[in-house]
Amino acid sequence: MTGPQPRRGRPRDASRDRALLDATLAVLTESGYGALTTAAVAARAGVSTATLYRRWPSKEVMVVDAAAAYAKGLTAQTDTGTLEGDLRALLRDKAASLTGNEGGVLRTLIGEAAYSPSLAEALANAFMVPVRQRVEEMAQRAVDRGEIPPVEHADLLGDMVIGPMMSRFFLTPLPPSQVDAATAAETADRILPFLLRAFGHESHGTVTSEK
Known part of the structure; x- marks a missing residue:
């Protein structure tokens, strides 16, 4: 009986894959999905188109993977010990991801998702579901700590976090001075008291502000 056969070829380089996906997002943001080509991505990454096709069979699959990798990095878990602290961290996190360079990439991906069900699904799974x-x-932790009563339809609370942010930064025309990091954090803090009430949190006095 012979032993297991050795694997052929070199293992995939995760860092190279991420560099290729970053190049995909850069070209996508500059040119849009319709004008994006594997040749343009390969040129941006400094590789051959054959290198791309060894990893992804089509540009759609490549863009879907790029969107998933990008969105995955936008949601970091934070446990501050209080509902107010948790929500503030999440809101500021989302405000940062919807503004600046990150916001431009996400805006492009959302626009293209309207024409690509697979891209829309990838964004939903990588961006909305984790939020x-x-x-x-965080709602369950707050319930366990006795900060709030049990929340009915807790699955909708995530949409109440994303919805105001999308409305403010994607659907409202804003001057450049109102989309920088500091203003994004300030906007997140202004939304915080409304979300706390939606969670059933009874604030004693004003919500604290952290600089």
Whole structure:
């Protein structure tokens, strides 16, 4: 009986894959999905088109993977010990991801998702689902600490975090001075008291502000 056969070829380089996906997002943001080509991505990354096709069979699959990798990095878990602290961290996190260079990439991806069901699904799974899960978890921690009563339809709370942010930064025309990091954080803090009430949190006095 012979032993296991050795694997052929070199293992995939995760850092190279991420560099290729970053190049995909850069070209996508500059040119849009319709004008994006594997040749343009390969040139931006400094590789051959054959290198791309060894990893992804089509540009759609490549863009879907790029969107998933990008969105995955936008949701970091934070446990501050209080509902107010958790929500503030999440809101500021989302405000940062919807403004600046990150916001430009996400805006492009959302626009292209209207024409690509697979891209829309990838964005939902990598961007919306983790936010909903994160919000449900922070709500449950707040319930366990006795900060709030049990929340009915907790699965909707994540949409109440994303919705105001999308409306403010994507749907409202704003001058450049109102989309920088400091103003984004300030906007997040202004939304915070409304979300706390939606969670059933009874604030004693004003919500504290952290610089």
